[in-house]
Amino acid sequence: MAFNYFTFWIRTAALFLFRSGRSTLALSLMVMVAVATLIFLSALAMGVNDTMILNSVGLYGGHISGIALPSAIQPQRLQVNGTTAILKRTVFPGALACGNRNQRVNLIGVDPFAEKKYTAIWKKTIDGRYLRNNENAVFLSQTLAEGLAVKVGSMLRFSSEISDTPVELVVSGIYQTGIDFFDRGLAFCPHTAIPHHTDTWLAAVFVQEGYDPDTIIAEYRSTLPAGLEFKSWKELMPDLVQLIELNYLSMSIVMVLVFGVVSVGIACAFVIFILKNMREYGIMKAMGVTSPEMTLLILGEVVLMNLLACGIGILAGVLAVYLAGQSGIDLSGFTSHNRYFVVSGVIFPRLTPYSLVIPPALAIFFSMLSAVWPTVLVARKKAADILRIV
Amino acid sequence: MIQLESIHKTFPSGRGFVNALKDVSFVVEKGSATAVVGKSGSGKSTLLNCIGGLERPDKGSIACFGRDILALSAKALSTFQRQSVGFIFQHGNLLSYLTVSENIAFPLTLNGIAGNPKTERVKMLLERIGLSAAAKALPHELSGGEIQRVSAARSLAHSPRMLLADEPTASLDTDTGKNLVDLMFEIGREQGCTMIISTHDPEIWGLADKTIYLRDGEKLQEEP
DSSP states (O other), rough: OHHHHHHHHHHHHHHHHHTTHHHHHHHHHHHHHHHHHHHHHHHHHHHHHHHHHHIIIIIIISSSSEEEETTOGGGGGGGGTEEEEEEEEEEEEEEETTTEEEEEEEEEEEEEHHHHOOGGGGEEEEEEEEOOTTOEEEEEEEEHHHTTOOTOOOOOEEETTTTTTTTEEEEEEEEESOOOOHHSHHHHHHHEOOOOSEEEEEEEEEETTTOOHHHHHHHHHHOOTTTTTEEEEEHHHHHHHHHHHHHHHHHHHHHHHHHHHHHHHEEEEEHHHHHHTTHHHHHHTTTTTTHHHHHHHHHHHHHHHHHHHHHHHHOOOOOOOHHHHOOOOEEEHHHOOGGGGSOOOOOOOOOHHHHHHHHHHHHHHHHHHHHHHHHHHHHOOOHHHHHOOO | OOOEEEEEEEEEETTEEEEEEEEEEEEOTTTOOEEEEETTSSSSSHHHHHTTTTOOOSSSEETTTTEEGGGHHHHHHHHHHHHEEEOOOTTOOOTTTTOOHHHHHHHHHTTTOOHOOOOOOOHHHHHHHTTTGGTTTTTTSSSHHHHHHHHHHHHTTOOSSSEEEEEEEEOOOOHHHHHHHHHHHHHHHHOOOOEEEEEEEEHHHHOEEEEEEETEEEEEEEEE
């Protein structure tokens, strides 16, 4: 088929669509709403995943954890392209005591200024305040505080397993996260509050958006001495990885189901739309239009209508995502007891190539599928039969 | 020359099979006009559809300008229809989403005529049918007579060798019908087109070179 014939049939299809305005509009609206809805839903799913990751890595651990790093490795050596911050932590196993009460604890030495800048555990303060640099203070969980019967301002004594000299610390603040790991047996103090020396330290590496933690770990392995242990959040939180994968899977199923259902409506509408023009196709066939040309015309109508509807649907979906992304969608009321939303339950929908491409692709696929039967019907029917019936 | 030999056509119906055409044979000379006359249900439309390749007879043969159209492949039949046949239907049957000029241009485009020759041809035909001012009008904006004039122009636009008109004046008043018939014969004869017209209209019988009478699918008589 020559090129000018192709353009002629596509142009004729466009005229058919344009001049049957109301039918085209009604059908387009259906496709448009479905595409816009799915774009928004998939962006919302991305936003939920983002929030879960952000909450999980942003609360304390970072995207990469460096475990038991030797003191000879300075935090600056972990600063590579794609990292935003390297937080140094030292662990002092020991016991906190107040009067005759004591609790076993892992006291974490931190840099309070950097921790407050890059992590969110300080936001979980329920009494008092977070730590300040160079003060002899401790920031501990509510469970520990209850066990020791202390409150903000109380004086505690910390006895480390690595030193016989106890250290006195004042309670600066009490927190509660709802996560057992943080709420039981963990407390924080500035590095300077504990004079003891440790041979190893922990690193929390924060990574810029768009950078893959595994790539950065690979770089560490190639540039740093062998034997150092680094784990990405994916290794440390396989349950979160599964949850995210489940979320993707659920969204894909929702997309197919939604379009499966919508396609039934679209199919009915397309059948009506195509059969409505049956007389036109009969006239054309009587004039010598071939079945392939007729198929090209009908599929041209379907594709053009879908391109138009998908284009508007994408714009509408992007606009909805943009508007929702301005202030986020606050789901705190539904996530307050969930560890993956421990810092914030505000979802910021995020568009991805996946969320922009899959819904229109599904729309076109299902529309084409639904156009098969009426197209075959028109292509196979004799002109005389069509003109006799219609 | 168009030659029909012993054409039979039956249609299934709720009461068994209906014989639409029974052993119909006749010859139409090249460039002549033939009127096919008969009551409703006599088989006129089926006969025209068979000649135009829209319907396939159960038995018999149809040769149009030396070609056995029943032996043509689907593609060859489409080519034959788009090049050699022009149809005028009872109700015009214009393509409702195309304007008057686009309707007339449609068979020209199908035959690969584009650009200036197409534009000039459409312009000339619009002038001939007196609808230059309505070139951009859509069919629903036209009267019945105007629709039939556009239909006539469309059917003759690509200078087909054969014009098949199925009761073209049936839905028109006498004056409008006469104007259409005059126009159809005028352009058709100019182009040397072989015309076969099914009709009840005595106006057409008078202009035709030959009249074939059908009743209940059978040829009753042929004049002269």
